[in-house]
Amino acid sequence: MSRLYVLILAVVLAATLVGLAVAEQSGYVLIAYKSFRYESSLWTFLALLVVLWVVYLAVRLVLRLLGVSGRVVNPWSRFNRRRRSQLAEEHGQRDLAEGHWAQALRHLRRAAELSDRPLPHYLGAARAANELGKTEECDELLDRAQEREPGSELAVGLTRAQLLINRGDFTRARVVLDKLHQDHPRHPTVLRLLQQLYVSLHEWQALCVLLPELRKERVLQNAELADLERRTWMAALGEAGEQGIGQGESSLQPLTQRWQNVPSNLRAQPPLVVAYAEQLLRLGAPEEAEEVLRKALKEGYDSRLVHLYGRARGRDGAHQLKTAEGWLKQHGDDPELLLTLGRLSLQNKLWGKAREYLEASLARQRNAETCAELARLLAQLGEVERSNQLFQEGLGLLAPPVALPVATRA
Structure with a gap:
């Protein structure tokens, strides 16, 4: 309230000063140009200028209001076009994120047509069309995007x-x-x-x-x-390896060439050595496979390599068995090593030693392969009943029996 009083007092004081000035000296203004002549007091001329300034401000305000209302009311105005584009983009992006493909396609296509930068809208619409299986429309939208935005x-x-x-x-x-x-x-x-x-x-x-x-x-x-x-x-x-099948003497060429292309740091990894050795065995090159596995095992012991070593028949079976037995000292409890030793003993026709190794392997891990190897050996030795039991156990380990429904009487 104090500010209002101060303002009123200032207005009254200003009006009093202006009134005293007008009463003391009215002044004189003369404007003449050719036949035109304007005369008035100074204060009247100043009042006219103030009125003209107020009229200018009023006209400017009215025109601005008309322009704003016209922009809002006119559906084809730039303002409304941008607003429709924004709304279509918002709805389209939300529908795209929520997986509403049909709505997303409709909204984003409309946003692309209205926008000055339509690329992201066309790409989103193309994705929605692709999800709907509309492949031709998807391709058309992508072509249109590239056309609109070089x-x-x-x-x-x-x-x-x-x-x-x-x-x-x-x-x-x-x-x-x-x-x-x-x-x-x-x-x-x-x-x-x-x-x-x-x-x-x-x-x-x-x-x-x-x-x-x-x-x-x-x-x-x-x-x-x-x-x-x-x-x-x-x-x-x-x-x-597949390419080498049926190629005769040159069957190993694609495989060995591919192996040479393997980076040196990968050739030392057991999974790659196993893959290479398996293909060598597949192509009928067990001696090459044995040599590859033996060299890899010298670099580091690995059960996967040992398991495959028992399937690779080397040039000297006795030496191969001796090499594998050298790993017993540090890895005597490895069932894969014992299985391999059993297989190598079978290759060397050492039936008693083979049985010991296979029994030891089976005691540490019930394995279908070990059951099969021992079952075949026992069948050869005449122990048919135990052999059949091991064959059945091996089949059970490969495919666990399915529980049958209990039959009920009607």
Whole structure:
């Protein structure tokens, strides 16, 4: 209230001063131009200027109000167009996140048509169309996105490749990704999509070539990359072994060449050695397999290698058995080693020693393979009843019996 009183007092004081000034001296203003002539007192002229200024402000305010109302009322105004685009985008993104594909397609397509920057809306709409199985509309939306926003080839290409992979169209996806890889050879997403595509197509040789790029660009975490490298080279060795079947004397060539291409740090890993040795055995090269396994076991003991060593018949069976028995001192309780020693003893026709090793292995671990080996040996030795028991036990370990329903009388 005190401020209001001060304001009123100031207004009264100002009006009093102006009144005294007017009464003391009215002043004179003359404006003449050709035939035009204006005369008035100074105070009247000042009052006229104030009135004109107030009229200008009023007209300006009215025009502004008319402009705002027209922008709001006019459905085709830029304001309403932007507002409709924002609403369509909000609804479309929410529907896309919630998996409402039909609504997302409708809203995002409308947002793309209204927006000045339609690329993300077209990409989202294409994803929704792909989920609905509308492949032609999906391709059309991606083409439209690239047409509306020149320079978006990478973004559109990545989206197109991912959607093609999702729908299982690997042939077209490979064409798209090969072009992207050529234009952007170090792009992480391009490399990751290529990796996914090669895995889906079982293109192990192509993936082997890609692996160094994945490592160089750090596309995958170290553990994930190491696992991928291991699985890829194992599958590649299996593929090479498949190629050698029926090739006669040159059957080992694809496999040995592929093994030479394996990075040296991977060739020392037991899973890769096992994969290589298994393919050698598959192609009828047990002596080569025995040599590979023996060298790997010198570098480090591993039960998987030992297990396979018992299946690889070397050039000198007695020396092979002696080599395996040398591992008993440190690994005498390993059931895989005892199984291998039993098999090698069988190869050397040492029936008593074979039985001891197989019995010891079976005592440490009930295993279907050990049961089968011991059952065959006992059948050969005439112990048919025990042999049959072991065969039945082995079958049970391979396929546990299914409980049958109890029969009830009607």
